[in-house]
Amino acid sequence: MRLCTWNINSVRLRLPLLLRLLDEHAPDVVCLQETKTVDDTFPLRELAERGYRFAHIHGMKSYNGVAILSRLELGAREVRHWCGREDCRHIATTLPVGPGIELHNLYIPAGGDVPDPAVNEKFAHKLQFLDEMIRWWPEQRSPDRPMILVGDLNIAPLETDVWSHRQLLDVVSHTPVEVEKLTQVQRTLGWVDAVRRFVPETEKLYTWWSYRSADWAASDRGRRLDHVWVTPPLAPALAGTTVLREARGWEPKPSDHVPVLVDFRF
């Protein structure tokens, strides 16, 4: 099974690039974030025509929005709300492969610009979201359950997940407080970072490059914000990963995030 996660930054604007991803990389399951559309205007028909007949979507006007598209039959759609808001950041389902897998697709709040929850409500929201997950996973799920967690987590936890650890220590996405909380989430169930199973922690690796750069590839000031985690029972099934760096240059209008692919063998 090939799984993909991608912050597509508007599924309607970038439908041609999504179809290109499907044609060129043939994922069985695709998890999207920032679809930015209500469910009525999600381009389901075009995806079904390409063989992605199963879809669970959870979107709203203008902001956020998550979706799971699949060639494999999906189980029931589950939607979760965090921080008392209904802002379309979490959708889950089950996959009929291997031992039967629960799949969670998440879009964690970006957190605004100022890394101080006292003056920046958006950063406070991000930290609260992480705090709720630190409680929720061990209360509601066992580490024995085969699960995959993917998404735009909006945090680059390792020093090699950013272009300059020193210069990003006070930049939202790499501050110690949020990195520590994400690490705590990871510890709740012993989540395994699938991509770092194949790319050593000494190696720089990014999945996002800002639009505010004259030449993203030349300056290469990226961050690894998009992640695929699995619970311990699935770790032996991990067969390989690809961060599709080339997609940052896809014409005519690339997303600022690139797809992350993970292959499983059962």
Added chain:
DNA sequence: ATGGTTGGTAGCCAA
């Protein structure tokens, strides 16, 4: 130190 771009939507807000 600062500003830089993009998307959705029609105001700026969010990233």
